[in-house]
Amino acid sequence: MISFGNDNDEAELRAALxxxxxxxxxxxxxxxxxxxxxHSTAERTTDLGEQxxxxxxxxxxxxGVATGFLLVAAFGTVVATLAGHAWRARFAGRSFAGEIxxxxxxxxxxxxxxDIESPNTVEVKAWFAARIxxxxxVTRLDDVGYRLVGGRLDVLAGRRVAAVVYRRHExxxxxYSWLASSRDSTEVAADGIRGVQLLHWQRGTVVTCIxxxxxxxxxxxFAASLRLARAVE
Amino acid sequence: MxxxxxxxxxxLPHLDDAYTLARYLIRDTSDAEDVVHDAVLRxxxxxxxxxxxxxxxxxxxxxxxxxxxWRSKRRIEDGALEYEESEHVFSDxxxxxxxxxxDAEAAARSDREAINRALQQLTAEYREVIVLREVxxxxxxxxxxxxGVPIGTVMSRLARARKQLExxxxxxxxxxx
Numbered sequence: 001m002i003s004f005g006n007d008n009d010e011a012e013l014r015a016a017l018x019x020x021x022x023x024x025x026x027x028x029x030x031x032x033x034x035x036x037x038x039h040s041t042a043e044r045t046t047d048l049g050e051q052x053x054x055x056x057x058x059x060x061x062x063x064g065v066a067t068g069f070l071l072v073a074a075f076g077t078v079v080a081t082l083a084g085h086a087w088r089a090r091f092a093g094r095s096f097a098g099e100i101x102x103x104x105x106x107x108x109x110x111x112x113x114x115d116i117e118s119p120n121t122v123e124v125k126a127w128f129a130a131r132i133x134x135x136x137x138v139t140r141l142d143d144v145g146y147r148l149v150g151g152r153l154d155v156l157a158g159r160r161v162a163a164v165v166y167r168r169h170e171x172x173x174x175x176y177s178w179l180a181s182s183r184d185s186t187e188v189a190a191d192g193i194r195g196v197q198l199l200h201w202q203r204g205t206v207v208t209c210i211x212x213x214x215x216x217x218x219x220x221x222f223a224a225s226l227r228l229a230r231a232v233e
Numbered sequence: 234m235x236x237x238x239x240x241x242x243x244x245l246p247h248l249d250d251a252y253t254l255a256r257y258l259i260r261d262t263s264d265a266e267d268v269v270h271d272a273v274l275r276x277x278x279x280x281x282x283x284x285x286x287x288x289x290x291x292x293x294x295x296x297x298x299x300x301x302x303w304r305s306k307r308r309i310e311d312g313a314l315e316y317e318e319s320e321h322v323f324s325d326x327x328x329x330x331x332x333x334x335x336d337a338e339a340a341a342r343s344d345r346e347a348i349n350r351a352l353q354q355l356t357a358e359y360r361e362v363i364v365l366r367e368v369x370x371x372x373x374x375x376x377x378x379x380x381g382v383p384i385g386t387v388m389s390r391l392a393r394a395r396k397q398l399e400x401x402x403x404x405x406x407x408x409x410x
Contacts, residue, residue: 009399016344017367017398020352025252029266033248033273037240203242231241 031143034228038144038221099156101196103163104174104211114150114165124151128162134206136162136177139229146173146222166222173212173222180207199223240280244273247289250369251296257364258300258357272299290371290378297361297379304357351401359394366391 116127125138128151140148146166154161154176161178180202197219200209210226212219251272255265272295276283283291352360358380365371365379377384 010395013395013399013402014367016348017363018370019341020345020348020364020368021253022249022368023253023256025248025269026266029252029269030248032266032270033245036270036274037277227239227241228245231239231245 034225035144037228038224097198098193100176100198100209100211101193103154103156104172104196115152117150119148121148124148124164127151128153132160132162134177134179136164136175137230138164139226141166141225141229144225144229146225168214168218168222171212171214171218173210173214173219175226176209176211178207180205240277243283243288244276244280244292247292248273250289251292253369254293254296254361254364255300257352257368258297258361259303260353264303268299268303269296272296275299287375287378290375293365293369293371293379294381301357347402348398351398354401355394355397359390359397362387362390363394363398 116124118124118127121138121140125135128138129135131153136151138148138151142148146168149165149167149172151162151164154163156176159178161176164175164177166173166175195213196211197214197216198209198211199216199219200207201223202208208226210219210223212222214222248269251269252265255269255272256262259265259268272292276292276295279295352363355363361380362376365376366373371379373384373387376387380387382390
């Protein structure tokens with residue numbers, strides 16, 4: 001027990017204070033924050049899209065008035081160069097992305113959505129743990145409308161990848177993850193191939209890629225839910 | 234290339250610290266939850282303007298401001314309403330037989346209860362520096378950033394707050410021993 005009345009009063013008090021409780025934010029609060037951030041992020045994305053469209057229109061008008069032939073020619077050259085880079089980058093990434101899209105479509109076959117079917121995160125994680133490293137993160141997302149269905153293992157472009165499978169209504173969502181070959185980060189990018197929306201990012205050495213027949217916006221929203229759930233849990 | 238920073242990875246790991254500060258500044262559990270909820274959304278809104286730095290101190294500063302806004306809305310006058318409530322709790326503690334704990338854990342719990350009651354008797358500006366320093370282990374510099382006062386002021390507030398706590402706790406300890 002704490003006691004005062006000697007020269008070490010302050011030390012006693014400080015030692016006692018250090019044993020005071022540090023609270024853990026309740027799960028209810030975490031879930032509330034997670035949902036609020038998802039909605040807020042979705043609104044911000046829409047706002048930013050609208051702002052960008054409006055800004056680009058004003059810029060085009062200004063450019064038309066203010067620039068001469070020389071500037072336009074220079075601008076054209078820069079755009080052509082950038083477009084070339086973008087095209088090459090897309091072409092280079094398309095083959096693996098295409099494989100993922102095809103794999104997701106194959107998995108929609110009723111007999112092969114999952115290798116393990118379970119709504120239990122612990123069970124699905126344990127199944128992966130026995131088969132692949134790093135073990136993918138398996139998160140509960142029921143509270144935001146995504147039901148965990150199970151998981152499967154695939155080999156894509158010679159790479160072993162884990163796929164955690166969720167469902168929203170009748171739509172399947174495959175969350176692939178694999179070990180990246182470098183630590184370079186990858187910005188989130190959305191792309192649609194054969195009706196399958198893809199969205200991927202890299203954190204540390206692990207690449208995560210979402211494939212689904214949901215709309216691009218819905219996939220982005222799912223990604224936000226997934227990343228928040230991983231961060232908050 | 235550096236790993237891109239996101240709100241989830243920079244700010245959310247400090248949610249427990251945010252909640253702890255709110256719980257000490259606002260005693261009611263659900264009010265503290267509401268304040269932290271608002272503070273995190275506020276942080277999200279301002280995240281574009283956040284530059285590399287101490288994310289914990291940044292979030293705690295927002296939580297602290299939200300706590301004070303909440304308090305002023307509730308028109309709680311520091312040292313008036315709170316003091317009366319605390320006095321009531323204190324007299325309960327003095328009469329409680331729990332001052333003869335059966336084991337070490339009960340003794341520790343009893344100490345925490347006594348300190349918590351004493352903390353609630355401090356003014357908010359003293360209580361916050363004590364919580365940030367002793368409970369949450371922030372440096373003087375970090376506390377200065379959270380509270381928005383110079384480091385010298387942080388140190389003098391801490392010294393005065395500790396003295397007040399000693400004075401508040403002494404009669405309880407003496408009565409119990």
